[in-house]
Amino acid sequence: MAYEISLLTSMAISVLFALSLNLITGLCGQISLGHAAFLGIGAYTSAMLCKAGLPFFATLPAAMLTAGLVGAVVGLASLRVRADFLAITTMGVVFLFVGIVRQQDWLGGELGISDIPPSGLDKPGFMMLAIVLAAATAGLSVYLKKSWMGRVFNGIAEDEDTMRVLGIDVPRYKLAAFAIGTALAGLAGALYGQHFKYIGPDSFGFIESISVLSMVVFGGIGSIPGVIFGAAVLSALPAWFQFVGDYKLLMYGGLLFLMMRFSPEGMAGIVRRLFRARRPHETRKPDTASAPRTKGIHP
Amino acid sequence: MTAQPMLQVSGVSVQFGGLTAVDNVSFSVPPGTLLGLIGPNGAGKTTLMRVITGVVQATTGSVQLEDDRLDGLAVHQRIRKGLALSQQLVRPFREISVIDNVALAAGSRHTRTPLTALLHRKRDDELRVAHAMLERVGIADYAQQRPGILPLGVLKRLEMARALALQPKLLLLDEPLAGLNSKEAHALASTIQDINRQGVTIVLIEHNLGEVMRICESLVVLDNGSLIASGPPRDVMSQPQVRAAYLGGDTIAAAQGGTETLTGDAHA
Numbered sequence: 001m002a003y004e005i006s007l008l009t010s011m012a013i014s015v016l017f018a019l020s021l022n023l024i025t026g027l028c029g030q031i032s033l034g035h036a037a038f039l040g041i042g043a044y045t046s047a048m049l050c051k052a053g054l055p056f057f058a059t060l061p062a063a064m065l066t067a068g069l070v071g072a073v074v075g076l077a078s079l080r081v082r083a084d085f086l087a088i089t090t091m092g093v094v095f096l097f098v099g100i101v102r103q104q105d106w107l108g109g110e111l112g113i114s115d116i117p118p119s120g121l122d123k124p125g126f127m128m129l130a131i132v133l134a135a136a137t138a139g140l141s142v143y144l145k146k147s148w149m150g151r152v153f154n155g156i157a158e159d160e161d162t163m164r165v166l167g168i169d170v171p172r173y174k175l176a177a178f179a180i181g182t183a184l185a186g187l188a189g190a191l192y193g194q195h196f197k198y199i200g201p202d203s204f205g206f207i208e209s210i211s212v213l214s215m216v217v218f219g220g221i222g223s224i225p226g227v228i229f230g231a232a233v234l235s236a237l238p239a240w241f242q243f244v245g246d247y248k249l250l251m252y253g254g255l256l257f258l259m260m261r262f263s264p265e266g267m268a269g270i271v272r273r274l275f276r277a278r279r280p281h282e283t284r285k286p287d288t289a290s291a292p293r294t295k296g297i298h299p
Numbered sequence: 300m301t302a303q304p305m306l307q308v309s310g311v312s313v314q315f316g317g318l319t320a321v322d323n324v325s326f327s328v329p330p331g332t333l334l335g336l337i338g339p340n341g342a343g344k345t346t347l348m349r350v351i352t353g354v355v356q357a358t359t360g361s362v363q364l365e366d367d368r369l370d371g372l373a374v375h376q377r378i379r380k381g382l383a384l385s386q387q388l389v390r391p392f393r394e395i396s397v398i399d400n401v402a403l404a405a406g407s408r409h410t411r412t413p414l415t416a417l418l419h420r421k422r423d424d425e426l427r428v429a430h431a432m433l434e435r436v437g438i439a440d441y442a443q444q445r446p447g448i449l450p451l452g453v454l455k456r457l458e459m460a461r462a463l464a465l466q467p468k469l470l471l472l473d474e475p476l477a478g479l480n481s482k483e484a485h486a487l488a489s490t491i492q493d494i495n496r497q498g499v500t501i502v503l504i505e506h507n508l509g510e511v512m513r514i515c516e517s518l519v520v521l522d523n524g525s526l527i528a529s530g531p532p533r534d535v536m537s538q539p540q541v542r543a544a545y546l547g548g549d550t551i552a553a554a555q556g557g558t559e560t561l562t563g564d565a566h567a
């Protein structure tokens with residue numbers, strides 16, 4: 001039972017983390033290859049404050065605030081650069097984060113931080129907390145997508161120059177997307193540190209950034225059910241199958257490639273196509289050669 | 300003109316490196332006017348339009364919309380002051396339906412800042428406005444379709460409906476008739492005239508001289524970046540420098556329905 005609880009907790013944290021990237025990349029169309037840096041900022045903020053004696057719950061807003069502030073600064077970069085240049089810029093951010101943390105003795109340097117003080121919740125309680133926060137993030141994403149902010153994000157993702165001509169203050173919206181998305185990544189980071197009881201610079205590197213991007217792409221960029229599914233499955237697989245665990249990078253990289261090549265809309269796109277393919281087929285039936293056969297069934 | 304002009308362009312020059320694209324151009328657009336901005340290719344029409352919308356910064360000079368000086372404002376700020384632009388190359392959002400495209404523009408009071416946008420969800424009013432705008436430009440039948448496969452004539456009207464949904468003081472139309480056949484162009488020009496008669500001030504950049512002559516109340520002619528003539532269409536067209544710079548005798552005959560007169564020589 002303890003194993004399942006631990007697995008569900010890390011799945012919920014992954015879902016929360018992937019949803020936070022989906023806000024930036026999926027809804028607002030701003031690619032980020034450095035999202036793990038914000039997971040790390042949240043984790044380090046929470047862990048350091050816990051060690052300083054603050055209760056775990058008090059560190060959650062602090063983790064969100066720190067990550068969100070740094071996120072808004074990185075978002076400033078997105079105002080100047082687009083698409084592939086933004087990808088490279090955000091990639092730089094994650095290397096910068098790891099590089100800086102490694103050199104800081106007060107952050108544990110290479111060794112990281114262990115013995116993070118407990119949250120006060122038992123394991124099932126902490127699992128529930130992670131699930132509730134992931135569900136709240138999903139709820140926020142659904143709300144946001146249907147609000148005017150979601151409609152503007154959607155427009156910016158497709159054609160930001162035209163959005164300007166419609167009177168939209170594009171830079172402010174992009175900054176808002178980065179601030180909200182990275183703050184939520186900080187929240188996921190706080191849970192991450194508390195869950196694993198250990199954090200180190202390598203937990204939040206480029207590979208983690210690509211992993212979370214694979215979850216979003218696998219599930220379906222922009223689709224909230226898709227991203228939840230993608231993050232849940234891809235975070236559980238390595239735990240279920242030793243094989244997948246050993247070849248995690250290979251699998252994530254392969255999935256990323258296959259999805260971009262064959263279904264850029266991810267699993268959500270595949271499901272959508274299946275439904276769309278079935279419906280016209282049913283209505284078309286009476287006109288096709290199979291009509292005589294169906295006539296008997298539906299007189 | 301006793302009324303304050305809707306748009307006042309004063310002494311605008313634009314230099315790209317050593318090239319003067321627009322040279323000390325001034326004109327004003329009275330409220331309610333349908334003004335044609337014409338000139339041969341490379342005359343500086345599009346650059347001037349971009350100065351008005353804020354994509355290009357004027358080297359010198361200023362642009363004023365009613366009481367508001369627009370100089371130094373970003374594109375979206377100028378739109379918020381009451382400008383709207385229908386772009387030459389249609390750029391609908393292809394992922395959403397025609398009516399959603401227009402509703403997005405109609406929601407401008409909700410989308411002023413990210414916070415107001417986050418706190419508002421409902422868009423019944425905007426859909427109603429969007430539908431009215433689609434009817435106004437005559438494409439309400441396409442409301443629920445995606446723009447992807449629709450003909451250019453419909454997309455041009457969608458572009459216009461989206462601009463109108465901003466409820467602008469001044470509507471800038473950048474070659475709305477380009478790429479349409481003569482029948483479509485005629486119909487769209489009539490729609491533009493109707494919109495103007497409903498009280499929208501319009502600046503129309505257009506190459507289709509026949510339609511410009513038919514619907515515009517006044518013209519501004521640019522050549523090599525300079526304003527060479529302005530005034531009522533027939534007066535402008537009869538001026539020799541306009542004919543020399545821009546028109547051949549053939550074109551003027553076409554524009555005036557074959558009733559070419561020599562009044563221009565009298566002006567000269």
